[in-house]
Amino acid sequence: MSTAAAPNYELIQQDGLETNLLEVSMGPHHPSTHGVFRMDVKLDGETVVDLRPVFGYLHRNHEKLAENMSYLSSMPFTDRLDYFNSMTNNWAYALAAEKLIEVEVPERAEYLRVIMAELTRLVNHVTLIGFFINDLGALGTPLLYAFREREKILDLFEQASGARMMCNYFRFGGLRNDVPEGWLKRAGEVVDRFPYFLDEYEQLLCENEIILSRTQGVGNLPRELAISAGVTGPMLRASGVAYDLRKVDQYGIYDRFKFRVPYTEGDTGDCYDRFMIRVLEMRESIGILKQALAGISEGEIMGNAPRVFKPKPAESYGRIEGPKGELGFYLIADGTPKPYRYRVRPPSLINLTVLRDMCLGGKIADAVIILGSIDIVLGEVDR
């Protein structure tokens, strides 16, 4: 069935010995690929001379599905894109649709949106770091510490929305329901405890000699390439560009909070930079969460948006700073209850553009941690 060309085994002359290039298909079931992702790697000994990412194994044409149902019906589907961060996926979609129907979001809902998004960022970064260390060979222990903390936040999500991961919590013009009584207090306790965990985690990992020697100088991504390739999120900031949509677009009520955007000063970023940026970002998220939990007041959580609506013919592009990068939704309305065109701009997919550039010339074992430091979720790459 396959029509792929026969592999081209070039002969290499080395010290009078003849050897072949070796073609390795890493994946789709390789544990380091975080899902069903394949890297076709050409190796000269242990050195990577060519790499092609292959994906699409989870493709379900999410965009076509959404074009055949009403605007609100695809809200639960957005949860399944990046299944670690359902809350931020919801927000990006709600933002794009709210531009079409021009509805005001009440203040309490805006605060809760920020709280949910920052909790999601904590969940994503803490798990990513766990998996990243797992890829380095520290099997289990750091990952399970990360999962312990993640579980506390997932409990909060469950209490608020009824689901741990597939939250489906946002609505156009607000949120589905208010948080239960005492939730804010519990959230405050989790947030207050989190820095203690981070201290411990940083002490364990950030100056660990093995981590330093495996990640520093590996997978260099120069600033110009990162900008040109549309890399966003922590990966872009690790390459020395201070570009954070929470500051640039100031969507929602992010203009009310005081926080810093961590980025590296050099004009290139390696795996260690990408790892550290995420650690620092978690500290900033905790700051935002504390401000939001202190500033939230009682009130409505839903604006007066109809459940089924027919927006006037128009186009809108809503984007937010998701934990993995810029998550955008592009909608075209044609006056019917269904979107004429619905497009997801997935950060995971576009960050993969530079995978080959970062791996070339490195060792095959480093390709695994470079992929881990990009932070992809295949539900979003394949859609």
Added chain:
Amino acid sequence: MNEISHEPVLQQFPDAEWDEAAGAVIVPLGQARTMAEWLLGHGLDYCSNVTGVDYLEREVKEKITNDAGEVETVTRTEPARIDVVYHLYSMQNKTGPLVLKQRTSRDNAEAESLTPVWRSCDLQEREVFDLFGVNFKGHPDQRRILMWDEFEGHPMRKDYTEPFDYEWEPTPHNEILEKHQKGKVIV
């Protein structure tokens, strides 16, 4: 975030049109690459989103005022087309977006690849090629990306109908059955 004005673009490229309803610059035929390079030189260093939109031939009803001053409804046929949409931002100036659209026919869909200008178009233009069937001239590595190589058709087109069985392929089953019935194969 500050919006980017489209006026300078229209001055530089007099053939370009401004689509008010969509808020997009329609790129004149054959000038996409030149325009992209000019925009890159003017600070639009970040191409965020690339996608296609398929429009079937459709009838549009419009109200116009005729010579006698009466309002009448006129039906007009809009030809079928595919738009390739680019959302551009400036990272250095923190401005955006500017929306570009390349228009092409449906039957022989062809557009200029902007991958040599912005690397971020690479995977996304491959996706448009895969799902919409737009041929990108100048793309360094145009292959299917989400569907498998042997797949036929372009599923994001509005008139696409899915086959009864995606993975049907001819097997020697019937031949062998026939031979078996003739007594030539012992199963």
